[in-house]
Amino acid sequence: MATRVIGAAGLARDLGNWRTVGAEETAHRGRPAYLALAEGIRLLIHDGRAPLGVALPSERDLAATLGVSRTTITSTYALLREHGYLISRQGSRSTVALPPSVPSDGTRASRGILATIMQPEPTTVDLTYAAMTAPEGIENAYSDALQRLPTYLGTHGMDPVGMLALREAVARRYTARGLPTDPDQILITLGAQHGLRLLLNVLAAPAARVLIEHPTYPNAIEAIRDVGARPVPVPLLLENPSAGWDLDGVRSAARQTAATLAYLVPDFNNPTGMMLDGEGRAELAAIARETRMTIIVDESMVDLGLDPHTETMPPPVAVFGKGSEIVTIGSASKSFWGGLRVGWIRAGTSLITRLLGSRATVDLGTPVMDQLATVHLLEHADEALARRREQLRAQRAALLDALAGELPDWKVQPGAGGMSVWAQLPAPVSTALAATAPNHGVLLAAGPRFGVQGAFERFVRLPYTHREAELRLAVESIASAYAALTPRAAQPLDPLNLSVR
Numbered sequence: 001m002a003t004r005v006i007g008a009a010g011l012a013r014d015l016g017n018w019r020t021v022g023a024e025e026t027a028h029r030g031r032p033a034y035l036a037l038a039e040g041i042r043l044l045i046h047d048g049r050a051p052l053g054v055a056l057p058s059e060r061d062l063a064a065t066l067g068v069s070r071t072t073i074t075s076t077y078a079l080l081r082e083h084g085y086l087i088s089r090q091g092s093r094s095t096v097a098l099p100p101s102v103p104s105d106g107t108r109a110s111r112g113i114l115a116t117i118m119q120p121e122p123t124t125v126d127l128t129y130a131a132m133t134a135p136e137g138i139e140n141a142y143s144d145a146l147q148r149l150p151t152y153l154g155t156h157g158m159d160p161v162g163m164l165a166l167r168e169a170v171a172r173r174y175t176a177r178g179l180p181t182d183p184d185q186i187l188i189t190l191g192a193q194h195g196l197r198l199l200l201n202v203l204a205a206p207a208a209r210v211l212i213e214h215p216t217y218p219n220a221i222e223a224i225r226d227v228g229a230r231p232v233p234v235p236l237l238l239e240n241p242s243a244g245w246d247l248d249g250v251r252s253a254a255r256q257t258a259a260t261l262a263y264l265v266p267d268f269n270n271p272t273g274m275m276l277d278g279e280g281r282a283e284l285a286a287i288a289r290e291t292r293m294t295i296i297v298d299e300s301m302v303d304l305g306l307d308p309h310t311e312t313m314p315p316p317v318a319v320f321g322k323g324s325e326i327v328t329i330g331s332a333s334k335s336f337w338g339g340l341r342v343g344w345i346r347a348g349t350s351l352i353t354r355l356l357g358s359r360a361t362v363d364l365g366t367p368v369m370d371q372l373a374t375v376h377l378l379e380h381a382d383e384a385l386a387r388r389r390e391q392l393r394a395q396r397a398a399l400l401d402a403l404a405g406e407l408p409d410w411k412v413q414p415g416a417g418g419m420s421v422w423a424q425l426p427a428p429v430s431t432a433l434a435a436t437a438p439n440h441g442v443l444l445a446a447g448p449r450f451g452v453q454g455a456f457e458r459f460v461r462l463p464y465t466h467r468e469a470e471l472r473l474a475v476e477s478i479a480s481a482y483a484a485l486t487p488r489a490a491q492p493l494d495p496l497n498l499s500v501r
Helices: 008-015 033-046 059-066 070-082 113-117 138-152 164-176 192-203 218-226 247-257 278-291 349-359 368-379 381-406 430-440 468-484
Strands: 125-127 186-189 209-214 230-235 261-264 294-298 326-331 343-346 420-424 442-444 459-463
Touching (some): 008 033, 008 059, 059 070, 125 459, 125 468, 138 368, 164 186, 164 368, 186 349, 192 218, 192 261, 192 326, 192 343, 192 349, 209 218, 209 247, 218 230, 230 247, 247 278, 278 294, 381 468, 430 442, 430 459, 430 468
Parallel strands (some): 209 230, 209 261, 261 294, 294 326
Antiparallel strands (some): 186 343, 420 459
16 A cells, blocks of 8 residues: 655644744754754654654655755654664665664554553542543432433333433434434443444454544543554644644545545544534545545544633534534533433444444443433433533633643643643653652553653643642642753754764
8 A cells, every 4th residue: 555645735734834943942043944844844843743654755855845855855854764764675665763872662552651551549549531521410319310211110211222212312313413314323332432332343444444533531541453454644733723633634635545444533622622613523524535535534522612612613524514524423422511421323224223233242231220311311401411511611721720830831722622632832841740649649641642652751641530639739739740850851843963884
């Protein structure tokens, strides 16, 4: 299969004003253009904007697009090869890489080990997860479920497709959002993650390419790998949250990799909180049709719009579908409670039938009590979700205020909703910070967990799902851990060395 190539126009857009990159650190305003360009490309690689394994544009194309000489591009690529950021093979294009000094095994995202195996001490604030405690009224939902339970005690209690009452409630919510849905198009699952895995089992062939946003939900990356598929990252436009999704990049990647499947989170991407607008959703559906690609749309966060313009949400992506190209998964876990392991898949009836055949080898259905409790919660959702959003707004404001006071040199662009912010650090030390943070009373998920092959060392996800006092304490602890890093680790990227070794 042909190597995927970054277009010259797309690379030029992402580079921005590349001639000033690093100028404040090096104070070399008269430095060679090729050095400035190499530093700009290297930052894109560290931030996941230039995915590993993807080829850079040809020297001729990039020179013409940037308005520089071909000699400048040749020198730029040579310097990047010298420092391990490009790999060249005879007869093929140079592809993006990371130097051996950057911690990554090349197949799985780097993880902060302490953040995944340590049990939090009583005084530790755990920011490795983005989930809230149960809302007020959850007891009423289970009390109501207990009252409805006798109706089902005369059955065997195992229904792989899900009880009709819940499928009807989910279908009504889709219909109210502008997407007419029949209960037969709904399959109840054990949460959105379970739904994604069922879909991957059915739709992802061995070694298939699956397009993903970059960054994205880490458990989705692992699920894609676990079925033998390969995630293909398409960077989000982090510097332009109003656009967010590089749809030209999605189209190009789908064509170049022959991807037949994509996993996207257009409703408050995890971890950035960005939202794709209606026009973008229409184009996304068109791309799926043009490239014959099925898009799995994860709506787990759809109820958590926090900014004023999210009060009128764009319609579901599936509204713009004209066939079976858009499949949607949803969940009650983020909207209500993580302990409520109930989710759903909305798809055509033929795919639902295929999913049921696959599910029989994995489990025999979703627990009856949890389904009944979810029916109650969906019937009384408006008031509960309004309180949920109000609480998240207040907690987000507390987190942003604490970050501005304790870590003013961190760049934080709050998304339109969701449960977390994606913070950019001045230096690529996310994994080191996550390893140090437990000693200061906070657990962090390092940025590389949300990407592939070691990307996002300059980022960290910060959920605002804790109480305000805990969030302020967590930020104080993060600031203490960041200050404890070695002076060299906390420096911005060192300038590329001009000398040839």
